[in-house]
Amino acid sequence: MDRQFLGFGLGLRTNHFQHVLDHQPDIDWFEVISENFMIGGGKPKYYLHQVRERYPMVMHGVSLSLGSTDPLDMDYLRRLKTLAAEVQPRWLSDHLCWTSQGGVNSHDLLPMPYTEEAIEHMAARIRQVQDFLGQQILVENVSSYLSYRDSVMEEWEFLQAVADRADCLILLDINNIYVSARNHGFDPDLYLQGIDPKRVQQFHLAGHSDYGDYVIDTHDHDVPDAVWHLYGKALQRFGAVSTMIERDDNIPSFEELYAELQQAKTIAQQQLPAQDLITNHGAALA
Amino acid sequence: MTQLIELQKRFMAYLTEGQGSINNLVLDDDKLGADTRLGIYRNAYRLRLREAIDNDHEILGLYLGDDLFEEMVAGYTQQHPSHYRSLRQFANQLPTYLATTEPFKNHPIIAEIAAFERLLLDVFDAPEVPRSTLTELQQLAPEQWPNMQLRLHPSVQLFNARWNSVESWQQLRAEQAPEPATEQPDSLWLMWRSIERLSEFRSCEPLEWNSLQLALRGGNFADLCEQAATVMPEQQVGEVMAGQLQEWLSIGIVSQIVIGV
Numbered sequence: 001m002d003r004q005f006l007g008f009g010l011g012l013r014t015n016h017f018q019h020v021l022d023h024q025p026d027i028d029w030f031e032v033i034s035e036n037f038m039i040g041g042g043k044p045k046y047y048l049h050q051v052r053e054r055y056p057m058v059m060h061g062v063s064l065s066l067g068s069t070d071p072l073d074m075d076y077l078r079r080l081k082t083l084a085a086e087v088q089p090r091w092l093s094d095h096l097c098w099t100s101q102g103g104v105n106s107h108d109l110l111p112m113p114y115t116e117e118a119i120e121h122m123a124a125r126i127r128q129v130q131d132f133l134g135q136q137i138l139v140e141n142v143s144s145y146l147s148y149r150d151s152v153m154e155e156w157e158f159l160q161a162v163a164d165r166a167d168c169l170i171l172l173d174i175n176n177i178y179v180s181a182r183n184h185g186f187d188p189d190l191y192l193q194g195i196d197p198k199r200v201q202q203f204h205l206a207g208h209s210d211y212g213d214y215v216i217d218t219h220d221h222d223v224p225d226a227v228w229h230l231y232g233k234a235l236q237r238f239g240a241v242s243t244m245i246e247r248d249d250n251i252p253s254f255e256e257l258y259a260e261l262q263q264a265k266t267i268a269q270q271q272l273p274a275q276d277l278i279t280n281h282g283a284a285l286a
Numbered sequence: 287m288t289q290l291i292e293l294q295k296r297f298m299a300y301l302t303e304g305q306g307s308i309n310n311l312v313l314d315d316d317k318l319g320a321d322t323r324l325g326i327y328r329n330a331y332r333l334r335l336r337e338a339i340d341n342d343h344e345i346l347g348l349y350l351g352d353d354l355f356e357e358m359v360a361g362y363t364q365q366h367p368s369h370y371r372s373l374r375q376f377a378n379q380l381p382t383y384l385a386t387t388e389p390f391k392n393h394p395i396i397a398e399i400a401a402f403e404r405l406l407l408d409v410f411d412a413p414e415v416p417r418s419t420l421t422e423l424q425q426l427a428p429e430q431w432p433n434m435q436l437r438l439h440p441s442v443q444l445f446n447a448r449w450n451s452v453e454s455w456q457q458l459r460a461e462q463a464p465e466p467a468t469e470q471p472d473s474l475w476l477m478w479r480s481i482e483r484l485s486e487f488r489s490c491e492p493l494e495w496n497s498l499q500l501a502l503r504g505g506n507f508a509d510l511c512e513q514a515a516t517v518m519p520e521q522q523v524g525e526v527m528a529g530q531l532q533e534w535l536s537i538g539i540v541s542q543i544v545i546g547v
């Protein structure tokens with residue numbers, strides 16, 4: 001497989017900027033939230049460049065609103081392209097969702113109805129974004145808490161259809177699969193089986209809050225056993241995929257996150273032959 | 287089948303106003319009803335906006351106390367749905383909201399504290415650019431001085447307070463009770479990000495304030511001196527203004543010395 005495998009990374013968070021520079025921890029790569037570096041520059045930008053000089057990076061966006069019926073925000077895309085030219089990330093990603101409508105931003109990752117209209121709409125916009133950026137992007141599955149009456153297929157069928165029609169790659173968030181499976185009562189294994197390994201370029205791992213009847217994707221806890229378990233299955237299905245832990249709230253010390261990332265590595269070593277886990281920074285995406 | 291655009295309009299109206307005809311588009315099941323499922327999104331929406339204000343306005347929150355803070359969050363969120371891509375800008379209109387809305391507008395110091403805190407955010411994430419040094423100034427020939435223009439660092443902000451808002455901010459920051467609100471027109475403050483990338487501010491005399499304003503408008507050193515000459519004996523101007531300029535360079539608020547022709 002000619003997939004780039006960056007190894008095991010972490011989301012770069014403000015609280016850890018200085019630690020990362022002072023200690024240069026043994027981390028294969030970092031993911032940064034694009035939007036955090038798109039206003040002005042100042043202090044965050046300084047750290048971004050310092051960390052980038054030392055580590056491979058990928059850029060993860062949260063507000064492209066790929067599924068929205070508002071026009072694509074070309075001003076945002078221009079700024080994203082400028083930032084990408086500075087950072088030279090291995091790749092860029094955003095979500096399989098919509099965030100805004102009528103110019104109002106929900107600042108949330110809202111679910112799409114799984115319909116033919118929505119596939120066509122989303123795929124066309126992803127193609128437009130890829131044409132503008134001059135590269136393939138990754139699209140990530142989100143956690144959801146409701147389904148629409150209009151949906152005519154399963155989420156994974158929708159994701160696969162969008163990816164095929166847009167010719168984009170997939171960022172599979174293992175925690176989000178687990179969360180949505182619990183909230184909607186589907187079998188997460190079916191989700192994994194429904195996704196074509198050729199499209200999968202990155203994994204997210206994260207924690208959530210369990211309320212019994214439903215689960216909320218809060219990114220403020222350690223990765224729980226159920227998600228580790230599903231991660232193991234994902235590795236069996238997809239092979240070595242660049243993996244990172246997303247922690248956005250209640251952020252622990254860097255050492256704690258580092259230890260959690262070692263757990264991901266250990267699981268990968270149990271599931272996959274050693275030669276598959278050799279990092280391959282390959283050629284940049286065409 | 288509801289068109290995608292219609293579905294999104296209804297969903298957004300539900301989030302921002304808490305009502306609308308969205309329920310019949312959402313699946314009910316034995317596990318959870320549509321109302322509960324939608325409620326998860328509505329709650330998250332409100333919490334997220336509240337948190338954005340809370341993060342940006344920690345000291346304002348202390349000044350207001352819990353009840354007034356919640357009243358402000360509810361009112362502002364209702365009146366100003368976010369038109370921004372980043373939550374960092376969501377509360378941009380908060381000072382104006384506080385200056386024009388009951389009961390906050392009856393205590394103008396509240397809007398001022400909010401405005402000051404927003405400027406601190408601007409100071410924090412203004413672009414970083416190189417800073418001019420004292421050495422650079424020393425290398426200029428004396429005849430170049432009058433024509434030099436000072437480009438100030440992008441983090442520089444000037445804040446003109448009418449109340450003891452900055453002092454109250456400082457007291458709360460130091461975990462002290464703030465003094466009662468007092469009117470004190472023309473309290474002038476210079477704010478900037480230091481060479482060590484720390485946010486700083488200090489009070490400013492009218493002479494320095496006017497010099498900074500004029501420098502921001504593109505005035506050269508001769509213009510600054512001319513302006514200073516209106517408030518001091520002419521023979522002092524050169525020394526005072528040179529001293530002031532050296533101080534600006536030492537705290538890192540000059541990003542470029544441009545020699546005009």
Ligand SMILES: [Fe+2]
Nearest residue numbers: 140173204246
């Ligand atoms: Fe994720």
